[in-house]
Amino acid sequence: MRIELVKRPQQSALFSAVSPLLALALTVIAGFIIFSFLGKPPLEALYIYFIEPLSETWQLHELAIKAAPLIMIAVGLSVCYASNNWNIGAEGQFIIGGITGSLIPILMPDFQNALTLPLMLLFGFIGGAAMGAIPALLKTKFNTNEILTSLMLVYVAQLFLDWLARGVFRDPNGNNFPGSIRFPSAARLPEIMPSQGGAHLGIVLAIIAAVIVWVMMKYLLRGFEVKVLGGSPRAGRFAGFSSTRMVFFAFILSGGLAGLAGISEVSGAIGQLRETISPGYGFAAIIVAFLGRLNPLGAIAAGFVLALTYLGGEGAQMSLGISDKVARVFQGLLLFFVLGCDTLIHYRVRLVFGDPVKVSG
Amino acid sequence: MQSGNEGTELLKTTGLTKVFGEVKACNGIDLSIAPGEIHALLGENGAGKSTLVKMMFGVLDPSEGEILWKGQPVRIGSPGEARRLGIGMVFQHFSLFEALTAAENIALVLEEKTPIHKIAETARQLSVDYGLPLDPNAMVGDLSVGERQRIEIIRCLLQKPDLIILDEPTSVLTPQEANKMFETLERLKAEGKSILYISHRLDEVKRLCDTATVLRHGKVVRHCVPRDETPSSLANMMVGSDVETVKREGAAPEFGKPLIEIRNLQRPPATPFSIPLRGIDLTVRAGEIIGIAGVAGNGQGEFFEAISGEAVQKSPDVITLNGEKCGTRGISGRRLLGVGFVPEERLGHGAVPSLPLSENMLLSRHQTDRKTMLGAFGYIRNAAVKAASQRVISEMDVRKTAEDPEASALSGGNLQKYLIGRELDRQPSVMIVDQPTWGVDAGAAARIRKALIALARSGSAVLVISQDLDELFEISDSIAVMHDGRLSEPVPIAEATYEKIGLLMGGAEPGHMAFEGVKEEAGA
Numbered sequence: 001m002r003i004e005l006v007k008r009p010q011q012s013a014l015f016s017a018v019s020p021l022l023a024l025a026l027t028v029i030a031g032f033i034i035f036s037f038l039g040k041p042p043l044e045a046l047y048i049y050f051i052e053p054l055s056e057t058w059q060l061h062e063l064a065i066k067a068a069p070l071i072m073i074a075v076g077l078s079v080c081y082a083s084n085n086w087n088i089g090a091e092g093q094f095i096i097g098g099i100t101g102s103l104i105p106i107l108m109p110d111f112q113n114a115l116t117l118p119l120m121l122l123f124g125f126i127g128g129a130a131m132g133a134i135p136a137l138l139k140t141k142f143n144t145n146e147i148l149t150s151l152m153l154v155y156v157a158q159l160f161l162d163w164l165a166r167g168v169f170r171d172p173n174g175n176n177f178p179g180s181i182r183f184p185s186a187a188r189l190p191e192i193m194p195s196q197g198g199a200h201l202g203i204v205l206a207i208i209a210a211v212i213v214w215v216m217m218k219y220l221l222r223g224f225e226v227k228v229l230g231g232s233p234r235a236g237r238f239a240g241f242s243s244t245r246m247v248f249f250a251f252i253l254s255g256g257l258a259g260l261a262g263i264s265e266v267s268g269a270i271g272q273l274r275e276t277i278s279p280g281y282g283f284a285a286i287i288v289a290f291l292g293r294l295n296p297l298g299a300i301a302a303g304f305v306l307a308l309t310y311l312g313g314e315g316a317q318m319s320l321g322i323s324d325k326v327a328r329v330f331q332g333l334l335l336f337f338v339l340g341c342d343t344l345i346h347y348r349v350r351l352v353f354g355d356p357v358k359v360s361g
Numbered sequence: 362m363q364s365g366n367e368g369t370e371l372l373k374t375t376g377l378t379k380v381f382g383e384v385k386a387c388n389g390i391d392l393s394i395a396p397g398e399i400h401a402l403l404g405e406n407g408a409g410k411s412t413l414v415k416m417m418f419g420v421l422d423p424s425e426g427e428i429l430w431k432g433q434p435v436r437i438g439s440p441g442e443a444r445r446l447g448i449g450m451v452f453q454h455f456s457l458f459e460a461l462t463a464a465e466n467i468a469l470v471l472e473e474k475t476p477i478h479k480i481a482e483t484a485r486q487l488s489v490d491y492g493l494p495l496d497p498n499a500m501v502g503d504l505s506v507g508e509r510q511r512i513e514i515i516r517c518l519l520q521k522p523d524l525i526i527l528d529e530p531t532s533v534l535t536p537q538e539a540n541k542m543f544e545t546l547e548r549l550k551a552e553g554k555s556i557l558y559i560s561h562r563l564d565e566v567k568r569l570c571d572t573a574t575v576l577r578h579g580k581v582v583r584h585c586v587p588r589d590e591t592p593s594s595l596a597n598m599m600v601g602s603d604v605e606t607v608k609r610e611g612a613a614p615e616f617g618k619p620l621i622e623i624r625n626l627q628r629p630p631a632t633p634f635s636i637p638l639r640g641i642d643l644t645v646r647a648g649e650i651i652g653i654a655g656v657a658g659n660g661q662g663e664f665f666e667a668i669s670g671e672a673v674q675k676s677p678d679v680i681t682l683n684g685e686k687c688g689t690r691g692i693s694g695r696r697l698l699g700v701g702f703v704p705e706e707r708l709g710h711g712a713v714p715s716l717p718l719s720e721n722m723l724l725s726r727h728q729t730d731r732k733t734m735l736g737a738f739g740y741i742r743n744a745a746v747k748a749a750s751q752r753v754i755s756e757m758d759v760r761k762t763a764e765d766p767e768a769s770a771l772s773g774g775n776l777q778k779y780l781i782g783r784e785l786d787r788q789p790s791v792m793i794v795d796q797p798t799w800g801v802d803a804g805a806a807a808r809i810r811k812a813l814i815a816l817a818r819s820g821s822a823v824l825v826i827s828q829d830l831d832e833l834f835e836i837s838d839s840i841a842v843m844h845d846g847r848l849s850e851p852v853p854i855a856e857a858t859y860e861k862i863g864l865l866m867g868g869a870e871p872g873h874m875a876f877e878g879v880k881e882e883a884g885a
Contacts, residue, residue, distance in 0.1 A: 010381065221727055221739030228724065232713045237671050238704060239724045240693030352439070 049312030061197025068202035071303035073285035076254030089150030091282025092157035097259020100127025128259015189268035200268035376426035404576035405802030449522030459502035617647030620822035652837030701784030757782035774805030
């Protein structure tokens with residue numbers, strides 16, 4: 001017996017629309033089974049995972065803090081993926097953005113005025129964009145596979161950050177702990193409503209970015225170019241669009257937004273440059289981009305969903321003693337089910353029984 | 362394997378129906394094929410021919426109705442089962458791997474484990490028997506289209522089928538190659554094999570086929586004997602109305618100044634399997650239509666890319682369009698000179714399949730119509746784009762099912778009318794078209810040819826690349842032939858004959874007749 005995927009002549013519009021919700025439901029069901037096997041009360045665990053993190057105001061702020069980088073990165077990635085360029089290295093671009101943005105408060109601690117923060121954000125964007133431009137250059141010059149190069153550069157960025165935080169950028173008054181000096185307040189992204197919780201401007205920046213990119217994709221020629229080159233490179237060439245320029249545009253935009261998310265995280269949520277600044281936001285954002293159907297506005301909703309799995313993971317670790325790695329399992333399951341639903345919307349499964357046919361004669 | 366019983370049908374379908382969503386692609390098809398006959402399947406694009414044949418070959422499951430094979434009802438679940446029954450098929454688009462040899466390609470479909478040298482030997486023997494010379498060890502990438510088709514046919518014959526389905530077999534052949542294939546088919550028929558022959562070329566069907574089934578909109582219009590019909594009566598059955606034949610005005614019109622000038626165009630091959638262009642010279646004047654004939658894969662695609670600017674030249678002097686040296690300009694720059702381009706592939710080159718028609722309008726016109734279609738920051742003025750789209754749809758009589766359907770939802774003929782109309786709407790002074798009516802139904806084809814002639818009469822230069830000789834003879838003022846990346850001198854239509862053009866297509870230089878010798882040496 002073998003299994004074949006047969007393309008459906010027509011896709012159901014209804015199922016295309018509810019596919020993300022279907023994937024969420026399947027993830028919850030799978031979670032139920034996993035918790036049962038772990039010997040934890042599954043309903044309680046699901047409650048801790050998905051409901052409890054939403055029950056108090058300060059927790060909603062925490063949710064916004066986690067969602068901000070996910071949304072910002074996913075917005076860039078959704079453009080990148082729509083143009084058929086596969087940037088898997090947003091994690092690295094996020095880290096480099098965090099580093100380049102931090103150069104200002106670390107190297108020039110006395111430069112504190114109204115320009116400090118905007119310059120840091122700009123540096124963060126440029127750093128991430130430059131990091132993103134590396135796989136773009138390799139792809140266009142040497143025809144390398146951008147999935148591999150962008151992914152491998154993540155490890156370069158992580159180790160570089162580790163070296164900086166433990167080495168040259170280590171706070172001299174930090175009792176030998178890794179990490180830079182704490183940023184002065186002029187270099188900190190302000191909180192939105194300090195009386196209620198810790199959410200900083202990062203989430204606002206992320207939503208603004210999502211709206212701008214959405215407008216670009218829907219109304220501007222540039223968005224059209226992304227769609228055309230992503231859907232059919234040859235037709236793109238016929239239209240006079242350059243696929244080389246598109247590779248750079250996609251990587252610089254997604255890298256830049258990842259870098260901006262990186263410096264927002266460092267100057268907003270953390271307040272100093274540490275040896276790790278991301279619990280895998282750059283990878284989780286890939287899930288966000290797909291869960292949001294590669295639509296920048298969809299990425300906002302999807303970003304909050306993924307942020308919930310981070311918070312739920314922390315909660316479950318505290319109350320049930322489940323490893324926080326379970327959060328990663330949930331993220332993986334979610335991506336699996338999103339892609340699975342999409343595949344089954346486009347194809348149906350056919351089981352073929354019997355042995356290969358013998359030719360007579 | 363038993364032979365078919367005398368007197369009974371080899372294959373018979375009753376009420377065969379295939380439903381896709383709400384569309385009945387095939388609707389209650391009754392058809393029967395007797396042993397030892399050549400049966401033609403005729404119909405416009407989208408009439409349901411491919412769907413029907415795919416059901417017979419086990420690619421699609423019928424929704425209703427049944428297939429009788431030698432009098433027994435059968436369910437054909439896969440191409441493997443179809444082959445086991447004795448049904449073989451040669452597809453229109455070859456399914457061959459270019460980097461493998463002929464014998465290796467044949468081995469891929471055989472589901473038995475036979476050593477490759479044995480397959481090569483059997484294939485060689487068969488090819489000699491049927492007058493289809495073939496070197497089994499030649500790399501497919503090195504072979505001409507005609508030779509590739511031989512591999513497909515031999516691959517099919519190796520399985521000793523009783524019924525052979527041929528999908529538009531001559532669309533890629535020179536007239537001489539086609540004649541050879543007809544001889545092979547006659548031989549197969551004499552051996553008692555049946556052939557289901559799908560073709561657009563009505564005179565071919567009339568000459569070769571014993572019976573014919575005509576489909577329209579998924580239904581059988583008529584069963585007939587092609588010898589008793591005329592090509593135009595067959596065409597009328599297919600289209601359902603009288604097809605206008607395009608008539609050229611008698612006297613050659615006066616031509617104006619040169620609008621397309623190509624001087625010694627060279628292009629190295631872009632991939633191991635593409636054809637280099639070797640010093641092409643061509644001039645097309647205002648009011649003139651020049652046709653470029655040639656067997657598929659002799660550099661026409663490469664030539665189109667070079668002249669459209671999808672591939673640019675090193676020096677501006679190589680190509681002059683509308684009086685402007687533009688060899689180094691890209692396609693948008695050349696469009697701005699008043700040049701319109703329509704490529705061979707509709708979906709994926711001339712149009713993005715997943716985008717609606719109106720957005721496909723923007724594809725070729727975002728620079729030429731920048732002022733009307735775009736605002737600040739490249740803001741797309743939807744109203745202007747939709748208006749242009751609507752204009753083309755009504756001008757070219759594009760039939761569609763939805764308000765602004767995706768390009769892939771249109772039939773080939775309607776999409777082609779749209780793509781031609783998209784350029785004509787700009788009133789280009791130079792128009793370059795690759796395969797204007799490839800796979801397009803007769804009604805749409807006539808409409809497109811008429812539009813091209815009208816454009817030339819209004820003073821534009823028109824260059825048409827086509828494999829359809831009838832079409833070129835119908836519309837061109839001169840015909841040049843492309844072979845192996847070279848272009849012959851244009852032959853004025855008054856001096857052109859099918860034989861002359863056919864010889865040029867086979868690679869003979871004007872003046873000597875080395876056609877056969879040239880074609881037979883296939884790889885080492």
